[in-house]
Amino acid sequence: MADTSARILRLLSLLEARAEWPGAELAARLGVSPRTLRRDVDTLRDLGYPVEAVLGPGGGYRLGVGGKLPPLVLDDDQAVAIALALQTAPATVAGIDDAVTRALTTLRQVMPARLRAASEAFELTALRNYWEFADSPVGVATLQAVGSAIRTRRTLRFDHRTPGGTVPAPGEPGFAPPREVEPHHLVVWAGRWYLVARDRRTRDWGTYRVDRIVPRGPSGMPFTPVPLTDDDLTRLVVQNPDRGDTAGPWECRGSATVDLPAGLVARWAPGGSVVEHVDEGRCRLTIVGWSWVGVAGLFATFDADLHDVEPAGLRDAFAKLADRFHRA
Known part of the structure; x- marks a missing residue:
């Protein structure tokens, strides 16, 4: 019985990994006969997994949609919350994106129609920035x-x-x-x-x-x-400086006119920054941070001339960094 249960779980994992499996290939991966494969498929169906037969030469199987949500026991809000969290998972660990995508696909495949519709209401596109800071929560x-x-x-x-x-x-x-x-x-x-x-x-x-x-x-x-x-x-x-940004709630907040177009600066500005268009080749950039030297260092990453630097704390930080780098 233990071997049978393990094999059925393995079958479920394979069905979730691909959109469609030829019957012969699936049986070979499990090391069973076509007859045993059919019995295991019937077992999954009895458990509430919508395994569909695929017509054609040799036949095959695929995991349909609209089944129960086993083996986890989740209420509606929890299931939708997990789907949303998977979409907004930060990519701070190399190679995690593919795992997040597969996990979200697996979750939605076993969601009932009403939950799947609710999770799809939160479809979004995540565009990554090198300097991401948590911001105002969304209701x-x-x-x-x-x-x-x-x-x-x-x-x-x-x-x-x-x-x-x-x-x-x-x-x-x-x-x-x-x-x-x-x-x-x-x-x-x-x-x-x-x-x-x-x-x-x-x-x-x-x-x-x-x-x-x-x-x-x-x-x-x-x-x-x-x-x-x-x-x-x-x-x-x-690249849009008019996206409604305001400076984040950090202790140090400095601004300067940068000799670069607003669209370019907006693309690479740290999270919590504000970019304001001045003219075709210049913009006003406001950056926040935990120290004036940190803010000055972020301005330096743009490798462009700066003008009208405010406040005095930021000007002092630029002078400190200039002296430090000169000695280095």
Whole structure:
């Protein structure tokens, strides 16, 4: 019985590893006869795994969708939380990306339809930055509203908080009417979540900080998505200085005008930085950190001339580093 149980678990692992297996190859991998393979497949079906037969020369098997969620015992919220966590797992360990992808695929294959739909509402694109810092948390209700609108291809109506976290009322400074957009992608970049969407009225593309989105009511009218490539997402998020960033809550905050285009600096700026367009060849960069010398060192990575450096603590750090490097 122990050998049989181990073989069935091995069969399940093989079915999860590939989209489809020829019956003869699968039996050979398990070291059993075709008849024993058929019995093991029936056992998996009895346990709630939707193993489907594949027609054709020799026949075969594949693991279908819509089964139970064994062997882990998870409630609905836990299953969706794991799917979301797998998508946002930081790539700090070499070679982990493939394992994360396989784990997410395995989880979704055994999810019931209702849970699979909920997890797919959180489909997102993770774009990696060399300097990632955790930022403002995003509410689950907001993520669900945005993700559902993307998945169902319906417009999203929302207010957008100010950098101070408020939504100005009519007549107050900074008031703006609710936005109505066609949501296309959730993107994680440098520790922040962004929504890439197209304004329903102007047809312009915009990038919005998800932690500042306040959804208004259910999703609206259906729309036809516009295909976006990885280059499009890079242009709209990574290289976009107008993505609504504000400086992170660090003790040291310094800024300088950099003799580089804003789009280039925005791509390589550390997480928690702010890039402001000045002209075609210059931008204003604000960097935060745990020490003035650390902030100065990050500015140095851009290998460009700096002007109008503020505050005095950052200027002193540049002088200290210049003297130290000269002596070195």
